[in-house]
Amino acid sequence: MGFRFGSAANVTAFQVPPANSAEFVLCTFAPVCLPVDSCAVFFSWSASITVGASITALVFRIRRGVDTTGAVIGAAPWTNAAVAGKIVLLMGCYFDVFFAAHSPYVLTMSQTGATAASTILAVSVAAYVL
Amino acid sequence: MGFRAASSYTNTQLNAISGGTTEIVLFTTAALAAAMDNAQVVLLWQVVITIGASTTSVSFQLRRGIDITGTSISAALWTVGVAAGATRVISGSDVDMPTVAEAQYSLTMQQNSGSTASTFVDGCLLSFVL
Numbered sequence: 001m002g003f004r005f006g007s008a009a010n011v012t013a014f015q016v017p018p019a020n021s022a023e024f025v026l027c028t029f030a031p032v033c034l035p036v037d038s039c040a041v042f043f044s045w046s047a048s049i050t051v052g053a054s055i056t057a058l059v060f061r062i063r064r065g066v067d068t069t070g071a072v073i074g075a076a077p078w079t080n081a082a083v084a085g086k087i088v089l090l091m092g093c094y095f096d097v098f099f100a101a102h103s104p105y106v107l108t109m110s111q112t113g114a115t116a117a118s119t120i121l122a123v124s125v126a127a128y129v130l
Numbered sequence: 131m132g133f134r135a136a137s138s139y140t141n142t143q144l145n146a147i148s149g150g151t152t153e154i155v156l157f158t159t160a161a162l163a164a165a166m167d168n169a170q171v172v173l174l175w176q177v178v179i180t181i182g183a184s185t186t187s188v189s190f191q192l193r194r195g196i197d198i199t200g201t202s203i204s205a206a207l208w209t210v211g212v213a214a215g216a217t218r219v220i221s222g223s224d225v226d227m228p229t230v231a232e233a234q235y236s237l238t239m240q241q242n243s244g245s246t247a248s249t250f251v252d253g254c255l256l257s258f259v260l
Contacts, residue, residue, distance in 0.1 A: 040139050042256055044174065057217065075141065075252040078178045081216035092176035092221040094254050095139040130137040130258045 005039075006032040007128035014106070017052070017117040023061070023068045023110040026120070029127045031102040038097060039129055043073075045107050046091035047123045051082045053116035058082045061108045062094055068108050079112075087121065136162040137258035149182065149247035153191070153198045153240040157255035161232035168227060169259050173203075175237050176221040177253035181212045185244030188212055192224050193236045200236060209242065217251065233257075 008030040015024045032041055043062055060078040063070035073096040080090055107125050111118055138159040145154040173192055189207040193200035203226040210220055237255045
């Protein structure tokens with residue numbers, strides 16, 4: 001008998017961007033059930049965004065947990081230079097090796113220099129174990 | 131009885147970005163044991179870099195093997211226009227059918243102009259068999 005490994009996907013924005021540079025949760029991953037403690041979780045993410053006024057960069061992170069306090073995966077935040085008023089389509093991938101039975105994650109975003117909120121046009125995240 | 135499809139992942143930067151137009155290897159995956167000779171290998175990558183002075187575009191390739199002499203699996207260079215000094219999130223994906231028992235891949239990068247090296251911030255290369 002075969003079996004499937006855990007996966008999670010979401011296309012619903014979790015929070016509306018604020019009109020400032022505070023980090024917020026853009027999208028959540030449901031907990032992925034890991035078959036073994038040492039297995040890697042792979043992530044894919046994408047977002048289409050109309051950049052708000054005064055913003056010079058959009059910064060993304062994937063964090064363990066359900067909010068902006070969890071450990072960041074990766075070596076550094078993922079910053080992309082942006083121009084206010086423009087629509088951008090950004091995407092990426094990463095992985096995590098997490099020694100826990102169930103591991104929720106969040107994709108977060110912050111808006112450098114924001115005086116007005118960006119508009120989220122679409123977002124998607126996927127997490128999967130192979 | 132089930133089985134796991136092979137996968138590999140890395141975020142270890144192997145070489146500093148060159149301050150000219152020299153192609154360098156950013157990441158190399160471990161060898162993947164494909165379940166069948168005609169199995170397809172899916173490759174995902176993400177790179178965050180701060181663009182060096184005078185650089186107007188950067189190009190990426192996925193190559194079989196561990197260096198810049200390996201066969202490129204793409205039909206052409208993946209080139210993106212950039213602005214010097216800006217930090218960018220750049221990502222991509224591709225699929226290969228290596229028809230060998232142990233498939234290993236490298237993500238390479240080159241600047242197409244500019245004598246100042248771009249600065250690597252973070253990134254990864256994922257490969258898996260489906």
